Amino acid sequence: MALETPDPLALALAPPANETPGERWEREQNEAAARRVSEQIDDQIKAEKAALKKKKKPIRVLLLGQSESGKSTTVKNFQLAYAYSSFLEERASWTAVIHLNLVRSVNTILDILAKEVAFSQLSINTITPNSSLSSTSPSSSQRSRSPFRFSPTAAEDSSSSPRTDTDPEQEPSENDESPAILPLKPLRPSPGPSKSQFSDAKQSSTPHLSFSLTKPPKLAFNDIHSYLLTRLSPVLRQLQSDLELSLGSATTDPPASSTGSSSAAPWSKFDDLMGKESGNPRRPKEFFITSRSGWRSALNRVRFGGGRNSIGLRTSEEAVYSDRSSKRHNPIPGFTSDNDDEMREDEYSRDVDEDNLPLHQYAGSSRDVLSEYAEDIKVLWTDPIVQAMLTRRKVRLEEGPGFFLNDVARIASKQYDPSPDDVVRARLRTMGVQEYKFVFEKGSEAGREWILYDVGGARSSRHAWYPYFDDMNAIIFLAPINCFDERLTEDKKVNRLEDSLLLWKAVVGCRILRKVQFILFLNKCDLLQKKLLRGVQVKDYVASYGERPNDARAVAKYFRQQFKDILVRHSPDKRGFYSYLTTVIDTKATALTVAAVREGIQRKHLKEAEILP
Numbered sequence: 001m002a003l004e005t006p007d008p009l010a011l012a013l014a015p016p017a018n019e020t021p022g023e024r025w026e027r028e029q030n031e032a033a034a035r036r037v038s039e040q041i042d043d044q045i046k047a048e049k050a051a052l053k054k055k056k057k058p059i060r061v062l063l064l065g066q067s068e069s070g071k072s073t074t075v076k077n078f079q080l081a082y083a084y085s086s087f088l089e090e091r092a093s094w095t096a097v098i099h100l101n102l103v104r105s106v107n108t109i110l111d112i113l114a115k116e117v118a119f120s121q122l123s124i125n126t127i128t129p130n131s132s133l134s135s136t137s138p139s140s141s142q143r144s145r146s147p148f149r150f151s152p153t154a155a156e157d158s159s160s161s162p163r164t165d166t167d168p169e170q171e172p173s174e175n176d177e178s179p180a181i182l183p184l185k186p187l188r189p190s191p192g193p194s195k196s197q198f199s200d201a202k203q204s205s206t207p208h209l210s211f212s213l214t215k216p217p218k219l220a221f222n223d224i225h226s227y228l229l230t231r232l233s234p235v236l237r238q239l240q241s242d243l244e245l246s247l248g249s250a251t252t253d254p255p256a257s258s259t260g261s262s263s264a265a266p267w268s269k270f271d272d273l274m275g276k277e278s279g280n281p282r283r284p285k286e287f288f289i290t291s292r293s294g295w296r297s298a299l300n301r302v303r304f305g306g307g308r309n310s311i312g313l314r315t316s317e318e319a320v321y322s323d324r325s326s327k328r329h330n331p332i333p334g335f336t337s338d339n340d341d342e343m344r345e346d347e348y349s350r351d352v353d354e355d356n357l358p359l360h361q362y363a364g365s366s367r368d369v370l371s372e373y374a375e376d377i378k379v380l381w382t383d384p385i386v387q388a389m390l391t392r393r394k395v396r397l398e399e400g401p402g403f404f405l406n407d408v409a410r411i412a413s414k415q416y417d418p419s420p421d422d423v424v425r426a427r428l429r430t431m432g433v434q435e436y437k438f439v440f441e442k443g444s445e446a447g448r449e450w451i452l453y454d455v456g457g458a459r460s461s462r463h464a465w466y467p468y469f470d471d472m473n474a475i476i477f478l479a480p481i482n483c484f485d486e487r488l489t490e491d492k493k494v495n496r497l498e499d500s501l502l503l504w505k506a507v508v509g510c511r512i513l514r515k516v517q518f519i520l521f522l523n524k525c526d527l528l529q530k531k532l533l534r535g536v537q538v539k540d541y542v543a544s545y546g547e548r549p550n551d552a553r554a555v556a557k558y559f560r561q562q563f564k565d566i567l568v569r570h571s572p573d574k575r576g577f578y579s580y581l582t583t584v585i586d587t588k589a590t591a592l593t594v595a596a597v598r599e600g601i602q603r604k605h606l607k608e609a610e611i612l613p
């Protein structure tokens with residue numbers, strides 16, 4: 001029904017009845033100007049809202065790099081710096097892992113000792129002066145299996161990892177001066193030129209027979225060694241397997257590629273596809289562990305009775321399980337393969353019947369066992385003959401991951417409580433993708449949330465990275481700089497430095513990451529220094545290194561340049577190169593790096609949000 005009285009609003013806004021054309025023109029001009037101002041204010045409000053929203057959005061940082069490059073150790077440094085109380089809270093959870101790290105080292109020694117002792121007993125009975133080390137007729141089965149041996153300089157230091165240096169199947173060397181037989185590749189007399197710039201020194205140098213003419217002094221194993229073997233071996237082997245079972249597959253080496261053809265970046269073939277498809281790849285099913293809910297799912301699996309266990313672990317109900325896959329569109333059928341090793345490992349993590357783990361024999365008692373045997377472990381580790389045996393075998397446990405043998409008395413005590421430094425040095429392989437949240441409470445960024453994503457770095461785990469690429473602000477890429485002469489655990493044909501470079505090339509070249517800031521940590525500088533001081537020559541493994549000085553500074557500079565060149569050459573858009581030389585087990589030095597990285601990422605983020613000039 002029509003209103004009888006005129007609309008008062010329309011009346012108020014209507015132009016005056018006696019308005020002249022001049023007045024009308026002026027009024028319309030004023031109205032247009034007012035509209036423009038109003039629209040400008042609206043736009044400004046909208047922009048401020050968007051900037052604020054962007055500012056409030058969590059900053060997401062992905063840590064990438066091959067296995068054992070130091071990603072999880074870097075996360076621990078972030079925790080130390082920005083979530084110290086939760087770091088302290090979770091410290092006790094690491095006891096079982098540290099115990100396992102220690103027990104493994106002891107068992108490595110016991111394995112070698114058992115073989116050496118057996119071999120020395122055998123050789124007493126069988127080796128005659130003429131047959132022992134004839135320079136022209138090698139007689140051991142080792143020599144008959146592989147006719148080529150290499151000069152000590154070329155053969156030295158194939159790896160600093162005790163696992164690669166120590167082939168349990170390899171017979172003990174009876175000759176102190178005899179070089180190791182190439183442990184990584186079957187030897188061929190004429191390898192021919194390698195396509196890779198990374199040469200295997202032993203393979204690329206001209207092999208020559210180098211049998212020693214002098215017989216080295218025999219290691220004088222005695223009753224103490226037999227006693228230590230008998231006393232320690234059965235108990236510690238059992239303890240190792242119980243701890244491994246309870247902590248799960250994160251404690252074992254990554255699966256080796258069965259075909260030997262695994263690639264550095266198994267997801268890169270999807271990058272091209274993704275550019276053309278809409279939507280994001282599906283994130284695989286895995287669980288996320290927040291920093292509140294405990295450090296590791298694996299840790300949570302150690303159960304020592306119901307509820308809270310005797311070593312203070314939170315039980316798995318408190319872990320945050322999240323399956324984001326249902327929310328994700330997967331444009332690439334089969335992208336997350338159910339046949340994948342890592343998926344099976346994750347499934348195992350969830351399906352394992354924790355209450356039926358046969359852990360109870362040692363439940364709560366790894367402390368008891370270790371404290372009872374601590375003295376013997378110390379005797380074993382400090383025994384000069386055992387030390388000579390390890391040196392002869394080129395086993396450098398102290399340079400490997402999770403080395404705690406110098407602290408046996410402390411770690412094996414019943415009252416042991418891991419120090420922050422112990423936690424940082426503890427080794428547990430990352431399974432799937434783990435998420436850590438930090439909320440900064442102080443400073444201009446108070447209330448800002450950061451999410452760090454820590455991934456498993458083994459080749460079989462890398463397929464799981466790609467779905468995380470779409471909304472990252474920054475990537476911290478870790479490349480161990482000391483590993484130019486080492487091979488991947490999961491693929492012994494691949495040089496570890498070459499793998500890092502290939503991986504770097506793939507991620508910096510990834511189109512979905514073109515706006516993402518990259519920060520490179522050239523890590524394990526301490527181990528690089530030690531290796532070079534031992535006399536290992538980079539040029540023997542990296543042909544292009546040439547006659548540059550063989551010192552840590554020059555080597556780091558050279559490798560840094562290689563990474564930079566790759567970034568410049570392969571980034572889809574121009575981007576800055578930020579790199580740090582790190583030793584992330586050095587928490588004091590790393591605290592400064594972490595602060596600088598935080599500042600850099602934050603600055604870029606705020607700049608993008610147009611809050612900073």
Ligand SMILES: Nc1nc2c(ncn2[C@@H]2O[C@H](COP(=O)(O)OP(=O)(O)OP(=O)(O)O)[C@@H](O)[C@H]2O)c(=O)[nH]1
Pocket residue numbers: 065066067068069070071072073074399400401402403424425426427428429430431455456457458523524525526527582583584585586
């Ligand atoms: N000496 C030395 N050891 C390091 C350094 N960085 C890491 N480590 C040790 O190397 C081992 C492996 O480090 P992690 O941080 O677990 O390696 P990761 O990259 O997370 O490995 P994955 O989880 O398998 O992908 C741990 O025992 C660390 O304590 C370093 O700069 N120097």
Ligand SMILES: [Mg+2]
Pocket residue numbers: 071072073428429430454455456457
């Ligand atoms: Mg890790």
